[in-house]
Amino acid sequence: MDQADRRTITGAGLTGVSTARARGAAWLLALSQCFIAFTVNATPVAHLRSGTVTGIVANAMQEFLGIRYAAPPTGASRWQPPQPVPDKLATHRATAFGPHCAQPASAYGVASDTEDCLFLNVFRPNTSYTPTSPQLPVMVWIHGGALVAGESDAYNPVKLVNDGKIIVVTINYRLGYFGFLATAGLDAEGHAAVNYGLQDQQFALAWVQANIAAFGGDPSRVTIAGESAGGLSVLSHLVSPGAAGTFSAAIVESGGYALQLPTLAQDETIGAGIAGALGCAPTDTVCLRNASTDQIVALDATAGLSTLPGVDGTILPESIDTALSSGQFAHVPILNGSNHDEYRQFLSGDVGLHASAYPAVLDDMFGQTLGSAVAATYPVGAYTLPVYGLAAAVSDAAFICAARQVDLWTSLYVPTYAYDFNDRLAPEDFLPPVPGYSFGASHASEVQFLFEPMPPARGPRLTVSEEQLSAIMVRYWTNFVNATSPEGASVPSWPNFAGAADNFQSLLPPSAGQETNFTSVHHCAFWSTVIDPS
Secondary structure, three states: OOHHHHHHHOHHHHOOOOHHHHHHHHHHHHHHHHHOOEOOOOOOEEEEOOEEEEOEEEOOEEEEEEEEOOOOOOHHHOOOOOOOOOOOOEEEEOEOOOOOOOEOOEOOEOOEOOOOOOEEEEEEEOOOEOOOOOOEEEEEEEOOOOOOOOOHHHEEOHHHHHHHOOEEEEEOOOOHHHHEEOOHHHHOOOOOOEEHHHHHHHHHHHHHHHHHHHHOEEEEEEEEEEEOHHHHHHHHHHOOHHHOOOOOEEEEEOOOOOOOOOEHHHHHHHHHHHHHHOOOOOOOHHHHHHOOHHHHHHHHOOOOOOOOOOEOOOOOOOOHHHHHHOOOOOOOOEEEEEEOOHHHHHOHHHOOOOHHHHHHHHHHHHOHHHHHHHHHHOOHHHOOOHHHHHHHHHHHHHHHHHHHHHHHHHOOOOOEEEEEEOOOOOOOOOOOOOOOOOOOOOOOOOHHHOOEEOOOOOOOOOOHHHHHHHHHHHHHHHHHHHHOOOOOOOOOOOOOOOOOOOOEEEEEOOEEEEEOOHHHHOOHHHHHHHHOOO
């Protein structure tokens, strides 16, 4: 029952009707307020504007799984902005995850051949709730996977929900060339171009604003959070007019790897090649939409890390670096960081790199002029394996010093909290062991400190000291979601970032503390002229 209906039943809306009818209306109102309550260890129920949703109690949480937040982006709706769900739910059993978005099989996501994938999940503490209960803060989690892989059902937020007393929402969004494609024909249709995956995310954020109160959530306290491509998505929403007003804080984990985004012209050049690979002219939208899901997934399998948001003039009026450096972003508190050995995850196959080949590899990676300077800054003899030097250089350039640059920009306008995840013995949760190779504190290794793996669990579990750090990190993150600051009585102090002090919070088992040599360890003075030439 929406507010308009309630106004009709109560107050002035009762004028001129019989006493019996008024009593009946009052009884229905009381009944509806009773039914909106959650009950502990029973079937959880939420009454949305579109209908009643029932969930389950599992993992010591109330879980509402597989809620459709947008119409299927299939057929003529492929490469169109997301649309509202056309029909009311009536009663919907939200007891199983919905299909996740089409993608090839990879270490970072489970293969899927469905485009009907715009579902989200709501997790809340298993406590009773009534309309008079205090509303809980909300964290909306955007999964990683280079914008070509991943799914919402890979993240079990039980620690965040129960220890932090927050609601967590996880979402699917269109991936790969389904979610990020520009062609001359598509862009001429008159809708926002390129960033369909970002539009899905913003549609989900709007859904949260409209519906989260029914789950006991506070729409005025919504933190968007994500890792890797999810972190890049959060940065994109910070500078996107389309996300304005849908969140009050932001968490970015390892998301600064693509601050300078491609232009629409560059994206259309890429899109022309994709259209050609599908046997279509770039202007032939009928041919593009008639291509099979499997054909496009096969192209996604060769995309690597090339799928990015683009500056389309609508969803993203300008590149992330341009907007952040000029203060043109949502002025909300930000928690932002990176991992000490980000790129080691992607170089385990190069464990046999020989020192003699090291300079040539750097030249190939960075160009000959810059490659020589990189070789001098990261001398091969300083590392037990040459591949570790290569990983350190790419980690610092693409992720770590880029994250620091974000801190330097945003801290001029908003409270910014910077971290460096330093557990160099963290379990590798994605790839099998490689003899003689250490993944270190690699890309995404901090995620397992915040989320439990969904069954079946992958990889080794955390040690006792790592569990201690996990408890601290969960408290930091949920303190931030609750009050836009990680500070709290039961955790080590974490002051906000100040460029002059260059202060970072080092997340190292079993605890955490201030790190003041971040810039020198990661050679950020060297990379600053590359990341921010101004």
